[in-house]
Amino acid sequence: MSDIRILLVDDHPVVRAGLRAMLADFPGVTVVAEAADGDAALAELRRLHTLGEPVDLVLMDLQMGAGMDGVTATGKIKAGEAGSPPPPVLILTTYDTDADILAAVEAGASGYMLKDAPPEQIRQAVLSAAAGQTALAPEVAARLMGRIRNPSPALSAREVELLELLATGMSNRAMAKQLFISEATVKTHLVHIYSKLGVDNRTAAIAAATQRRIIRGR
Amino acid sequence: MSDIRILLVDDHPVVRAGLRAMLADFPGVTVVAEAADGDAALAELRRLHTLGEPVDLVLMDLQMGAGMDGVTATGKIKAGEAGSPPPPVLILTTYDTDADILAAVEAGASGYMLKDAPPEQIRQAVLSAAAGQTALAPEVAARLMGRIRNPSPALSAREVELLELLATGMSNRAMAKQLFISEATVKTHLVHIYSKLGVDNRTAAIAAATQRRIIRGR
DNA sequence: CGGCCAGTCATCCAAATGGTTGATTCCGGC
């Protein structure tokens, strides 16, 4: 039986080198290509596919400095844009916020590991994912469980819209003008937002929303 | 002439492996020890020092998942707590906000590199730092230069400190307690911050500070 | 030495924000 053929996708040369070194120590796996962002990853997959040497597993980071991000790339890969059948995608990232995890799972990722995981855990995840199984880091699994147990109420589209203006530093009056509604309505929305996010002032709302990736950070 | 003896400090096994692999390709350097956080780093330095095998350079990450953070550890190392003379400390991290950079420099770091830097740049920085020189990533240097050229009024250290608490959503009262000062003082600082950033409320201050990378978003 | 600035604190007042209650409209689902 031949080795598991892997594509590494990460924008940090240091991390790619680390994964390459780590995977080299695992018998049964081979890194056949690397990419620094989602675009390059898709190109590599297509190239290898047309060569008749498809990859068996994609190890993907979520945050890329520039170019297509990991979630988008995962979605495109699973949509078959880089050849079918699409290979499993194992997310390997630093963050473990709810929004990140859900987005990745929705995009079709087969697993979600954290970079600070011990090598043995990563090895297990790689083997599981390549075999078509799901591989979740314990921390991630715990977070998902907790989320199912007590789901945080979803913000409405209008509320998110308001939150985005809020994050730019606008006053209630300014937001009211911008959205063609009264200040009273703005306040009502804010109160709803606060209660859904479990905070009691606008700056904390921004912090919470940014943390949960409801709105953009920086 | 013997090799430059290096201690790696990073909480991610993957990153440590990457740095080890990358440094192994550079002639003239040897990784003699690794640590996953600041406490372990200090312990390693002391151990090697008593063995009569001091390290010539510490490669330090700033963010550690648990244990002592990089800035604190750098400060302690430069204070001679792990043997003197203290070795140069080269910061190697993911972020490049003003607050991070200033804190590291104040703690006594000899340089500041970003993890997404190409290997050659990292190699140069390692050699420079080991030789007792300063090594700044181009992005970081540019930021510092721009800061000097730009007449954008610099925030004081205390003001940045306050800004960071502000961004977590704390009220004036909460910040006052946290910083052991009165609410009146907090308000004074805020007014100064607003005028320096050209804004007139706290959320706008956070937006401006995040935009200018004075503090970290998310 | 004298001046300046950061940091500290106080007081007063005006404006913005947070919290509550209640009401209307519209839409989609059961």
Place this chain on the structure above:
DNA sequence: GCCGGAATCAACCATTTGGATGACTGGCCG
């Protein structure tokens, strides 16, 4: 066709925040 949720607005009141002025201290610089 009724119910519930989202969105809209109003009025009220307590608290927080913003803005101005003034004052004291300790350090740094020329």
